[in-house]
Amino acid sequence: MRFSLYTEMQLHEGKTPEQLYGEVLEQIQNADRLGYDCYASVEHFFFPKFSISTNPTALFAAAAQRTQRIRFRTMLHALPYHNPTVLASAIAATDILTGGRYEWGVGRGHGWIPEKAGVPLDEHARPRYEEAVDLLFAALGNERFSYSGKYYEVADSHIVPFPQHKFRIFLGGTSDRTYELAAEHGWGVAVPPLLPYKALEQQLDLYRDRCAEHGNEPDIVWIHACHLDPDRETALREARDWVTKFIYGNSSPLLEYEKPAADDLNKAGYGFYAAGIMEQLAEVPFEQLVDEDYVWVGTPDDIVERIEETRQICPGISEIGITVNAGGAPHWMAIKNQELFASEVMPRVPEVVPVGAAKAA
Template sequence: MAALRFGVYCEMQSAPDKSHPELAWEVFRLIEHADALGYDVYSLIEHHFFPTFGISANPLGLFTAVAQRTQLIRLRTLCHTLPLHNPLILAGEIAMADILTGGRLEVGVGRGHAWLYPPAGIPFDESRGRYEEALELLRLAWSGERFSFHGRYTHVDDVQVVPRPLQQPYPPIYMTGTSGAAFRIAARHGWRICSGGPAPIEVFADGFKTYREACVEFATQPHVGYVRAVFLADDENTAHREARDAIMKFFEYNVRPHDSLLDPALQEPLKAAGYAFYASDALQSMKKLSYDDILARDMVYVGTPEQVARRLGELHDQWKFDEFSIVSHYGGIAPHQAYRNQELFARRVIPALR
């Protein structure tokens, strides 16, 4: 496991009793802490409209600020929901952030959660087309050359996007989601993939397999990242006693936005747009899971660092991922518990796996 990278991922889940400025500064300080502990990367999702899931509406803004207070940690949006953006404007914003972070930026891309589309005023059936166009436009924009493009959603002639990213030809790209078809695009371009969250790893098995097979086909190097929430303490009883409330809220907060998609009239449009997962009862069924159910299905890791190191070693032996990121801050967790998660994982789990 010598080459395994380790990171931290955060959605900025907003508990009702916490102000948004307070939460933003908590996460800012946690990134500083992760840098001091030697983590390779800190990732934030881009997310809008539903605060319990996350208020991380502008990761690039937070990254450019925290880059002035950190030294080595790389900074990744996981993911930019590309269909919500003008891709040419986003390309320039990413390039400027790459400059201001000293070339430490990494770029996650995806179609994002289906519940983002109605409040953004974008039809579900435009999601895939906008996404595929955006992927092509980002590459053209970062080339620094003048270009014309005439697609379904974007029509431009003789444009040049500035500035260019500090990293050339562009920052490392990570594709998120579960779709094997999308991951083939990543394999073709030599991009990395990253998945995970409050779901069993088996959900991502077909996507990982398709990606690795496509990397062989296109002669590119695969790189698979996986994300999972942890709760660590020096003894197992303390870990479970303190984790229960935060873990249950983590799942509740993740599922709550899906309530906005329960209208029967939305089910067929979701399926037609390739969002069948959101038309199923998979997310709603998570509301029925008990704390013991969640642990039994390995959807989170709770315990001592040594216990988690053993479980994570077993997971890696089976799935052979290249990067593992913990979720350390979620579900209204107390700041000192998030710091403890990051510290115990860095000092006692990572060394056991390297």
């Protein structure tokens, strides 16, 4: 079982971008000392309460100079806002600058980004994205490549520097096709960090079934916001403010800005964002978020129990990732959570049960 930290780099009132980036770099350095396997960050644009992590490769190149062993992961590169061949070159360069410690994934990004970036929300969004995925991997997998598609035409090209090893790859999102695509290629999936298992149960079942069809092992990264204290009441009291703001921050692009038209979202395959789910989530009381497993808050014993419950119902989890610095959480609180999770939870989580054995059980 691997353990990681995940950040959205939400910028709430009371912090400057410079302060937040400085805190995150210190948190990465501390995570390396504590033995976490990976530090992951979203790539996101335009909406500060959701994220100011607009260039995670630069963040990781800086963090690599302060650390020894921890790996870094962009989760995920928002592919519609990159030329696939140029992104391939940036990935290869980031791998060099991190000493071979770079992992990454790709996704379409959130449905509220396209209009702000001047990218059309139309029926071409999904096929254009899938073609971009094909071109990206053609560039990363071949020292010289050509590509002929509906949206991209590339003749006898190559990227420099060319990567010298294979990467661990992830997809993430809420659509069925995302999970099918990951299973077909043997890639991992990262579960969005603010949803209980029941919200994505069908997609994860689909992913495991498709993995079996294609002879691939599921590789699921389970991410949750997490707050710990040896005293349960203290944990609940401390977590209330930042967890509530974390949920709100994820919903803020739909609550504080003009929403994209529902027809346009549905046409482009972003129906999740037209369904009102995110807006409703922001109204869920804190106590319900804890009780219904949207977030993990409690003592180390409580968190270990939550992790084991999740692994029982979701075979294929290979990594537990926690978010501890969202919603404007104070720096000291994020460090405290990193320390307690590493010392009191990580040693008590057993190794991964093979998928076949879990299904048999």
